Amino acid sequence: MNIALKATKNKNSGRENALITGTVMLFSFCGFLLLMLQKPTPLTGVMLFAVPAAVWLVERLLPRMFAMDRLLLSLIDFLCALGVLMQYRFSPVRGLNQCLNYAAGLVAMISCALAVRFVRHWRVLVWPMIAACCGLLALPFLFRAGNARLGATAWVVSGSFRMQPSEIVKIAYVIILAYFLSRRRVVFSLIFTGVMLAFLIVQRDLGTAAIYCGTALVTLYAATSSILLILGLLGAGAGTVAALYMLFKDSFFLTVQNRVRNWIDPFATYNQLGGGYQMVHALIAMANGGWWGVGLGLGNANTIPEYSTDFIFSAVMNEFGLVFSLIVLLIYALIVLRSADIALRSTSAFHALLAVGGAALLSVQTFVILGGITKMIPMTGVTVPFLSAGGTSLVSCMGIMGLVQGVANRNERILREDRMLAEGGEDMP
Amino acid sequence: MKQLRHAIRLCALLLSVMIVLPMLYGGYSLIRYGTRWRTSEYNTYLTGMKSGVIAGNIYDRGGVLLASTDPETRERIYSGDETLRRALAHVLGNARGSVKNAVETFFADSLYGANMSFLERFNQSMRGELRGDDLMLTLDSGLSAYIESIFPAEKSGAVVVMNYKTGEIYAMNSFPTFDPASPVYPGVNPSLNRATRWLSAPGSTFKIVTLAAALQSMPDIEERTFTCEGELSFEGSKRTVRDYGDTSHGELSLRKAFAQSCNSTFASLAVEMGDEALRRTAESFGIGDDFTFRDLVVENSAFSVGDQPLQGADLAWTGAGQHQLGISPLHMCMIAAGIANDGVMMEPRLLLSATSPTGIIRAAFEAIPYRTALPTQVAQTVRSYMKDVVQSGTGRSARVSGLTVCGKTGTAEIDTQKNDNAWFVGFVENGPVPVAVCVVVADSGTGGNIAAPLAQRIFTYVCK
Numbered sequence: 001m002n003i004a005l006k007a008t009k010n011k012n013s014g015r016e017n018a019l020i021t022g023t024v025m026l027f028s029f030c031g032f033l034l035l036m037l038q039k040p041t042p043l044t045g046v047m048l049f050a051v052p053a054a055v056w057l058v059e060r061l062l063p064r065m066f067a068m069d070r071l072l073l074s075l076i077d078f079l080c081a082l083g084v085l086m087q088y089r090f091s092p093v094r095g096l097n098q099c100l101n102y103a104a105g106l107v108a109m110i111s112c113a114l115a116v117r118f119v120r121h122w123r124v125l126v127w128p129m130i131a132a133c134c135g136l137l138a139l140p141f142l143f144r145a146g147n148a149r150l151g152a153t154a155w156v157v158s159g160s161f162r163m164q165p166s167e168i169v170k171i172a173y174v175i176i177l178a179y180f181l182s183r184r185r186v187v188f189s190l191i192f193t194g195v196m197l198a199f200l201i202v203q204r205d206l207g208t209a210a211i212y213c214g215t216a217l218v219t220l221y222a223a224t225s226s227i228l229l230i231l232g233l234l235g236a237g238a239g240t241v242a243a244l245y246m247l248f249k250d251s252f253f254l255t256v257q258n259r260v261r262n263w264i265d266p267f268a269t270y271n272q273l274g275g276g277y278q279m280v281h282a283l284i285a286m287a288n289g290g291w292w293g294v295g296l297g298l299g300n301a302n303t304i305p306e307y308s309t310d311f312i313f314s315a316v317m318n319e320f321g322l323v324f325s326l327i328v329l330l331i332y333a334l335i336v337l338r339s340a341d342i343a344l345r346s347t348s349a350f351h352a353l354l355a356v357g358g359a360a361l362l363s364v365q366t367f368v369i370l371g372g373i374t375k376m377i378p379m380t381g382v383t384v385p386f387l388s389a390g391g392t393s394l395v396s397c398m399g400i401m402g403l404v405q406g407v408a409n410r411n412e413r414i415l416r417e418d419r420m421l422a423e424g425g426e427d428m429p
Numbered sequence: 430m431k432q433l434r435h436a437i438r439l440c441a442l443l444l445s446v447m448i449v450l451p452m453l454y455g456g457y458s459l460i461r462y463g464t465r466w467r468t469s470e471y472n473t474y475l476t477g478m479k480s481g482v483i484a485g486n487i488y489d490r491g492g493v494l495l496a497s498t499d500p501e502t503r504e505r506i507y508s509g510d511e512t513l514r515r516a517l518a519h520v521l522g523n524a525r526g527s528v529k530n531a532v533e534t535f536f537a538d539s540l541y542g543a544n545m546s547f548l549e550r551f552n553q554s555m556r557g558e559l560r561g562d563d564l565m566l567t568l569d570s571g572l573s574a575y576i577e578s579i580f581p582a583e584k585s586g587a588v589v590v591m592n593y594k595t596g597e598i599y600a601m602n603s604f605p606t607f608d609p610a611s612p613v614y615p616g617v618n619p620s621l622n623r624a625t626r627w628l629s630a631p632g633s634t635f636k637i638v639t640l641a642a643a644l645q646s647m648p649d650i651e652e653r654t655f656t657c658e659g660e661l662s663f664e665g666s667k668r669t670v671r672d673y674g675d676t677s678h679g680e681l682s683l684r685k686a687f688a689q690s691c692n693s694t695f696a697s698l699a700v701e702m703g704d705e706a707l708r709r710t711a712e713s714f715g716i717g718d719d720f721t722f723r724d725l726v727v728e729n730s731a732f733s734v735g736d737q738p739l740q741g742a743d744l745a746w747t748g749a750g751q752h753q754l755g756i757s758p759l760h761m762c763m764i765a766a767g768i769a770n771d772g773v774m775m776e777p778r779l780l781l782s783a784t785s786p787t788g789i790i791r792a793a794f795e796a797i798p799y800r801t802a803l804p805t806q807v808a809q810t811v812r813s814y815m816k817d818v819v820q821s822g823t824g825r826s827a828r829v830s831g832l833t834v835c836g837k838t839g840t841a842e843i844d845t846q847k848n849d850n851a852w853f854v855g856f857v858e859n860g861p862v863p864v865a866v867c868v869v870v871a872d873s874g875t876g877g878n879i880a881a882p883l884a885q886r887i888f889t890y891v892c893k
Binding site: 286300325 | 444448450473
């Protein structure tokens with residue numbers, strides 16, 4: 001971890017970054033080339049050059065305007081390029097949309113980074129943010145009619161416009177959690193988390209609830225270093241769930257029972273409504289792919305109903321194979337390690353917790369969805385960070401990475417100031 | 430801050446390990462269940478693959494052509510002999526997948542050339558047609574057809590014949606059967622492979638397991654004598670264990686009780702040794718195991734419903750092979766084969782070899798031990814008990830002159846049926862071929878009268 005850090009601080013690190021950028025460009029170029037060979041269209045021809053060019057532009061220009069961690073940016077770019085490629089492979093329109101979403105995500109990332117860099121008085125901002133969080137999470141209740149999507153009512157739909165408020169709230173949640181925990185207000189952050197969870201559970205968005213839970217636990221542990229607290233919370237959580245289960249066994253928890261049944265044996269519930277159909281086809285897609293995949297553009301993961309969002313990684317496993325998928329997961333792990341590295345270099349507890357919280361949220365989300373599609377844990381519908389189609393998801397993930405980039409920028413500035421001070425000190429006789 | 434850094438390091442480590450877990454689990458699933466998932470009837474990818482490839486031929490162990498593909502219509506052609514077609518209907522299945530996990534679907538990867546390397550694929554498409562691998566199975570088509578011809582008409586059931594030293598399956602017939610060449614399937618669910626996917630009570634054939642458990646957990650058991658009064662009742666339960674035909678055997682040794690298939694003796698043994706000892710031995714025979722054999726999908730057998738320890742009449746009936754026991758005929762055959770092979774159960778195999786059109790041998794037969802069920806000495810004792818069953822006990826009609834046949838009969842009572850299910854499992858100890866069989870005839874009569882004579886004819890066919 002620290003060795004990589006020193007390398008990037010080195011003046012020669014430009015060459016290494018160019019190598020990574022080049023690899024990402026080559027990957028997306030080859031991907032689109034394969035699609036071009038299978039079915040030549042003018043649009044694919046444009047994408048063949050446009051996507052690598054976009055990758056180059058982002059990685060060259062962005063760090064010049066605003067000092068960021070280049071390695072982190074390259075890793076995110078790779079995942080986004082893979083996402084665009086996979087979406088485009090199934091539907092060119094969705095692929096183009098994903099490019100626009102990516103642009104929006106970049107804006108979110110820069111805004112969040114700038115906020116971390118320039119906002120000094122979070123004290124003033126935190127309370128309006130809490131209010132906004134509650135308001136946003138309450139929105140789906142207002143739009144309740146006709147949007148019960150896949151057992152979760154977490155969507156706000158207005159005409160052709162759709163958004164999932166809980167995705168945007170994630171960014172604010174990480175900030176609020178880091179703020180209160182850095183001031184050792186553990187009880188308050190627990191209450192706030194509890195309120196958020198209550199909203200999500202009532203909306204039956206269990207996957208997102210699990211993500212918030214995991215993030216809170218990791219950040220709490222980082223802030224307090226108390227295993228006892230975490231174990232106590234886990235026990236209390238299990239108790240609450242058991243109590244709720246006894247109360248709502250026949251209404252709310254039917255969804256949960258259904259999910260667990262589909263998890264234990266999806267083949268048995270294949271023909272039932274809301275049964276194992278999706279899981280069976282996800283598993284078959286994975287088995288068809290095997291270790292090395294059937295090849296980009298040659299698979300049929302679109303037999304899975306939600307293949308473009310929750311199950312996009314089944315398509316990756318299908319066409320690229322399990323070995324490649326493992327490498328992609330290692331890249332997620334690298335993002336987490338790099339974020340932790342940035343947290344370690346931070347001089348303030350708030351900023352350290354900000355980076356840790358962001359990394360925790362990202363990794364818990366990745367685990368919840370990928371564990372779900374490989375039948376490791378029961379499936380709950382959440383998006384795959386950076387890969388799933390959909391603007392809100394990409395904006396929230398990039399926003400959270402923006403928080404980490406902001407911390408990196410602040411570290412850089414403080415380092416530079418220290419160095420200047422030190423050099424100034426040497427000049428003095 | 431120092432403490433914070435420490436905690437951050439730990440969190441980062443845990444989180445990055447957690448992220449990688451799903452794919453490691455995916456790899457594990459791929460190794461364990463990959464073939465089963467890929468060959469599931471819901472896999473549309475396989476159907477798409479079939480259109481572009483000429484499926485390979487299937488041969489039996491003697492090289493008899495069992496299935497091939499018409500190069501023009503791409504239709505599968507099965508053997509010209511109707512008896513043989515009907516005999517192999519369940520093992521082979523058909524390209525439409527009427528029978529779940531039969532050779533035609535379970536080996537679809539090989540048959541349709543999905544495991545071809547890029548170079549081979551290129552070479553073949555240069556020559557104009559893509560062909561899948563040819564398979565040679567362990568089956569003996571003559572034996573299979575013979576079993577089809579001697580099995581009582583209109584009855585359902587299954588017959589499994591395997592080599593107990595190597596695990597090769599020589600025949601696996603399921604009844605009622607159907608003709609894959611004609612699209613009309615008569616009878617009740619004829620596409621169910623009753624040899625592998627039909628779980629039912631094995632009746633007294635299960636006493637092999639009870640005996641093995643008793644020999645292992647009760648040291649002086651062979652010296653004891655038992656008194657059979659024809660029935661065994663339990664306090665607080667109306668279910669008494671009765672002997673077949675309500676006869677009582679009087680005073681007898683364990684050896685005699687096994688030969689006469691005395692229910693009350695084995696029921697009392699089961700109660701005496703307790704749930705744990707019996708369940709442990711049953712597990713060592715693979716009952717309750719999640720079968721993941723290379724060539725076959727076999728329904729997992731069950732000792733009881735749920736994990737609660739059995740007591741009283743329930744345990745007594747289990748010791749006599751009834752209650753909630755559910756075992757497939759193939760598994761029962763494996764259990765008998767395990768006794769014959771000094772306690773080592775071999776994995777049932779169906780594939781002798783897979784050969785690519787260019788002559789590359791893709792898979793070759795290899796005998797693989799499945800598990801060691803019993804110590805050699807115990808297995809030998811059980812074997813001598815099984816020899817007595819055929820020489821002087823309930824299995825006398827399985828005797829073949831010149832061969833030492835060992836076996837065990839079973840007469841399983843099924844509540845919903847008028848007659849009992851007749852079972853016989855056994856093997857030839859000194860024959861030219863180390864062969865084990867399991868015969869089940871449902872809704873027919875006693876194992877000694879119905880199943881044992883069938884086994885006798887099979888032994889004679891194989892060894893003479």
